[in-house]
Amino acid sequence: MTGGLLLLAAAAVGVLLWALRPRRPAPPPPLPPAEQALLQRLPQYAQLSAGQRERLAEQVAAFVRDKDYYGCNGLQVDREMAVLLAAQACLLSLREAGAPYPQLRSVLVYPGAFVVHDPEPDELGIVSDEPEERIGESWDAQRIVVSWPDAQQALAGSPVNVVVHECAHQLDPLGQGRPEGADPQRWAAVMAPAYEALQRHGSPVIDEYGCESPAEFFAVLCESYVQEPAALQQAHPALYAELERHFGLALAAT
Ligand SMILES: [Zn+2]
Secondary structure (H helix, E strand, O other), X not given: OOHHHXXXXXXXXXXXXXXXXXXXXXXXXXXXXXXXXXXXXXXXXXXXXXXXXXXXXXXXXXXHXXXXXXXXXXXXOOHHHHHXXXXXXXXXXXXXXXXXXXXXXXXXXXXXXXXEEOOOEOOOOOEOOOEEEEOEEEEEOOEEEEEHHHHHHHHOOOOOOXXXXXXXXXXXXXXXXXXXXXXXXXXXXXXXXXXXXXXHHOOOOOOHHHHXXXXXXXXXXXXXXXXXXXXXXXXXXXXXXXXXXXXXXOOOOO
């Protein structure tokens, strides 16, 4: 091959490699000021640093761009609702380098608690055909289901945060009670004794639903961390410290 042809071939390979490079989604357009102002409705907003507030706005913009919202039972999900749901979800993803919850595709929003027929056997192996009422579900790696009035109550300071609960399940796709990226040994050293203690003595802060499994323990613990951080820190300082270390939000700071 002549020098000229070689150069041409090299250029062609370069163009091909450029075209095949892994694609990163373009950054989303920034939230308009009115939508940025909605983020201040988060009870946790005052505890975020300037950098975390900026990151939250970026993550919320990516979340509302990338996820499909579905209003169920006649509910219309408007842009304000979408932003407020995303804001709660992204509290747990501010440290993620890329877009939030890359596996998650859909957010189903109900106008209240919804009824499911749960085929899962209970601890005795009995499968009930009685319908159960729920305020949230995380079906698989791609969908969460939440009740809008309950998401609003979390904004008003309720100890329950259904969006954070279901998003915690998304961060723990194997249901081990540990978010991806956490050191397994270190995590277990803090969480395993706390899980046992909850089953034995209960907790003034952590919902007893956390006794169901390590995955539910992690999900309700995340709710306590974001909704009642000072109470969690007081009652369970080691648990609070581990969550602050992992998520990077000093929510109990006064
Ligand atoms: Zn759960």
